Amino acid sequence: xxxxxxxxxxxxxxxxxxxxxxxxxxxxxxxxxxxxxxxxxxxxxxxxxxxxxxxxxxxxxxxxxxxxxxxxxxxxxxxxxxxxxxxxxxxxxxxxxxxxxxxxxxxxxxxxxxxxxxxxxxxxxxxxxxxxxxxxxxxxxxxxxxxxx
Amino acid sequence: xxxxxxxxxxxxxxxxxxxxxxxxxxxxxxxxxxxxxxxxxxxxxxxxxxxxxxxxxxxxxxxxxxxxxxxxxxxxxxxxxxxxxxxxxxxxxxxxxxxxxxxxxxxxxxxxxxxxxxxxxxxx
Numbered sequence: 001x002x003x004x005x006x007x008x009x010x011x012x013x014x015x016x017x018x019x020x021x022x023x024x025x026x027x028x029x030x031x032x033x034x035x036x037x038x039x040x041x042x043x044x045x046x047x048x049x050x051x052x053x054x055x056x057x058x059x060x061x062x063x064x065x066x067x068x069x070x071x072x073x074x075x076x077x078x079x080x081x082x083x084x085x086x087x088x089x090x091x092x093x094x095x096x097x098x099x100x101x102x103x104x105x106x107x108x109x110x111x112x113x114x115x116x117x118x119x120x121x122x123x124x125x126x127x128x129x130x131x132x133x134x135x136x137x138x139x140x141x142x143x144x145x146x147x148x149x
Numbered sequence: 150x151x152x153x154x155x156x157x158x159x160x161x162x163x164x165x166x167x168x169x170x171x172x173x174x175x176x177x178x179x180x181x182x183x184x185x186x187x188x189x190x191x192x193x194x195x196x197x198x199x200x201x202x203x204x205x206x207x208x209x210x211x212x213x214x215x216x217x218x219x220x221x222x223x224x225x226x227x228x229x230x231x232x233x234x235x236x237x238x239x240x241x242x243x244x245x246x247x248x249x250x251x252x253x254x255x256x257x258x259x260x261x262x263x264x265x266x267x268x269x270x271x272x273x
Binding site: 002049050051052053066068070071075076077079080081083084085086087088090092094 | 185187200204205206207209212213214217218219220221222224
């Protein structure tokens with residue numbers, strides 16, 4: 001199965017959740033700022049690749065994990081994939097997960113300053129503060145999806 | 150593909166399933182009232198299967214999603230061609246009404262401005 005985590009820019013909450021799902025981040029306690037900053041794609045996507053899948057890794061069961069940015073259109077990925085699945089009668093199964101539900105106000109504000117306005121030096125520390133606070137929710141989402149797939 | 154039902158209409162016009170000028174756009178083609186849908190418009194004169202897909206989202210996102218789906222299902226790029234409906238001239242206002250769910254007004258304008266928008270649908 002293919003698991004796709006999607007959020008506004010595909011660069012904060014989806015990256016964190018995919019990292020927990022694939023074992024890049026431990027489920028035990030919040031990671032350090034350095035660990036989060038070193039994650040592939042973290043605070044790097046700028047919304048130009050809307051809807052494009054970025055491969056993140058594989059989980060223990062062999063499920064492939066991807067991340068994706070979709071702006072505020074959280075329902076569209078499901079609709080497009082479902083329609084095309086029906087059309088092509090495709091065998092590949094997938095699960096689309098909206099990871100934006102793990103966001104807190106610090107991640108939203110920091111993300112806007114860093115990616116939206118381009119002031120990374122101001123925005124990134126706020127995102128990291130929020131990311132560490134939101135970590136239990138991120139772990140909980142990743143674990144529940146891992147159980148499902 | 151588009152963010153409005155103009156994608157379905159363009160697909161139908163492309164395959165001549167709907168001959169321009171023969172329809173009363175105020176009532177026909179029920180799919181025009183849907184905010185998101187995928188319609189099968191049949192085959193065009195060259196034998197290509199034509200579909201219209203629309204959902205309320207940034208057109209770049211729709212294109213990205215379609216390409217992503219096709220790539221994870223290993224469907225070769227030669228097998229399909231994506232075309233976006235271009236909104237120019239009077240279609241700008243028609244698409245505005247579609248986008249905001251005001252399909253009654255969009256349909257009325259489609260009927261009223263019949264001769265002014267066929268060539269700008271991005272398909273023909």
